[in-house]
Amino acid sequence: KNQVEQSPQSLIILEGKNCTLQCNYTVSPFSNLRWYKQDTGRGPVSLTIMTFSENTKSNGRYTATLDADTKQSSLHITASQLSDSASYICVVITGTASKLTFGTGTRLQVTL
Amino acid sequence: DADVTQTPRNRITKTGKRIMLECSQTKGHDRMYWYRQDPGLGLRLIYYSFDVKDINKGEISDGYSVSRQAQAKFSLSLESAIPNQTALYFCATSKTGVKGKNNEQFFGPGTRLTVL
Numbered sequence: 496k497n498q499v500e501q502s503p504q505s506l507i508i509l510e511g512k513n514c515t516l517q518c519n520y521t522v523s524p525f526s527n528l529r530w531y532k533q534d535t536g537r538g539p540v541s542l543t544i545m546t547f548s549e550n551t552k553s554n555g556r557y558t559a560t561l562d563a564d565t566k567q568s569s570l571h572i573t574a575s576q577l578s579d580s581a582s583y584i585c586v587v588i589t590g591t592a593s594k595l596t597f598g599t600g601t602r603l604q605v606t607l
Numbered sequence: 608d609a610d611v612t613q614t615p616r617n618r619i620t621k622t623g624k625r626i627m628l629e630c631s632q633t634k635g636h637d638r639m640y641w642y643r644q645d646p647g648l649g650l651r652l653i654y655y656s657f658d659v660k661d662i663n664k665g666e667i668s669d670g671y672s673v674s675r676q677a678q679a680k681f682s683l684s685l686e687s688a689i690p691n692q693t694a695l696y697f698c699a700t701s702k703t704g705v706k707g708k709n710n711e712q713f714f715g716p717g718t719r720l721t722v723l
Contacts, residue, residue, distance in 0.1 A: 499649065529711070536716075536717070537716055537717070538611070538697050538699075538714030538715050538716050538717055539650075539697075539714050540714070541711055541712075541713075544711065584649070584650075594652075595650075595652070595712065596649070597649030597650040597651075598649055599647060599648060599649045600649070
């Protein structure tokens, strides 16, 4: 069964600190992987997309990594800000039919 | 203006009522999707449409129907709402074959539906 598992489920960090969110997947065949940010009461917004051949992709303070051999991805947030408080969802896309498998998300809270 | 809009944003209804959720987009995308999100679960696909004449069931289509009235409009109906359809519903759009960003889906703000 195609699955995407994320850890931790929730995380609280102090403003200015770094954190890393994890995503493990069993989805096959793999096309690409996205990280989405979902603010409370809003729809998800794409942060990064990674294809099979990419190991690292950055978007500002967000850096995603992908290890296609171990089927793991991570999202590293540097120098966190209060506005980073949100759910972060890992999404794996298969094949050509645009089939998306969503993780359950990591809820991040950044505090003063 | 938002590229993907959903109406209503919030709705409370009773068991057995017919409900329609509407989605409109100004992105010019050909593909549209309906998802539901429940606490502790990932988004799950209800229906999707790759163009006006193409409608496909997703993984949890039972109890739902859709209509693609135009390229820019995709509505979701609950013919007879039941309490376990209480959830957050998202519409999304994407464009076929955009190189380098294939499969990126753009989400609306969501509709919070409560069935009593």
